Amino acid sequence: MDERKLKAAFEAIRREVHPFIAVANIEWYSLFKDEIRNSIAIEGIFANRKELLDVLERNKRTSDQKMAAILGYFESAGSLYDYANNLYNEQEFQLRIADIRQIHTLLMRYESQLGTFQGTVGRFRRENVEVADAGFRPLDAAYISDMMGGFVQWINAQMADPQHNPLRLAAASHVLFETIHPFKDGNGRVGRILLNFLLIGEGYANIAIKGVQKNDRERYYEALAIGDDGFDRMLRMVEVGLQPTPDLID
Structure with missing residues (x-):
């Protein structure tokens, strides 16, 4: 992995899109929509570009669950x-603990209103959980508060x-955050927003970790599952995230 090449790619994008462009800007809006589609697809919620645009423009035309996921992420x-x-x-x-809680609060509020999220938005979990399709076991709930403070x-x-x-x-913190898995639900999306929050806070552009295709999702979960080696794999996924995603969903 050539980190100099990766950093140069990020610097090129930063020159193009920074200072941060408001959502009204067409180019940045397209990048942001690509991120949303990929991130929710990793969680098994698939939306093509038309569905995404309909939801963001408040023309419903899709399921309540999909709408809640899109609006919450946006x-x-x-x-x-x-x-x-x-x-x-x-x-x-x-970074503050309050920032991480706020990401979760805004992300999950529509799903909470809909009833598909059974928990308290913004609150760290108080029970142990398992992660489907992941080869790691999240941190025991008893240690979450202390671990997040240390994180x-x-x-x-x-x-x-x-x-x-x-x-x-950014890559290392994402792997660590997902291993802690501090919330009852929504950790994957929170972690990917947090990854971009850290990048933007250091002057870089947000990226989309690919998730629309099955093999992309499998590579993502594999990178999370293999510990220290996952840091380098996550870096490669960040690099791939610089590229736009074809609209493969009908």
């Missing part, structure tokens, strides 16, 4: 990315080091 990611960009411009970016501390310490690699940090 509002959570859009709000947090804008916040991260503002902090970046002010050179004050740091945030570790990320901020890494960002304070002028020699740190933002891309490697």
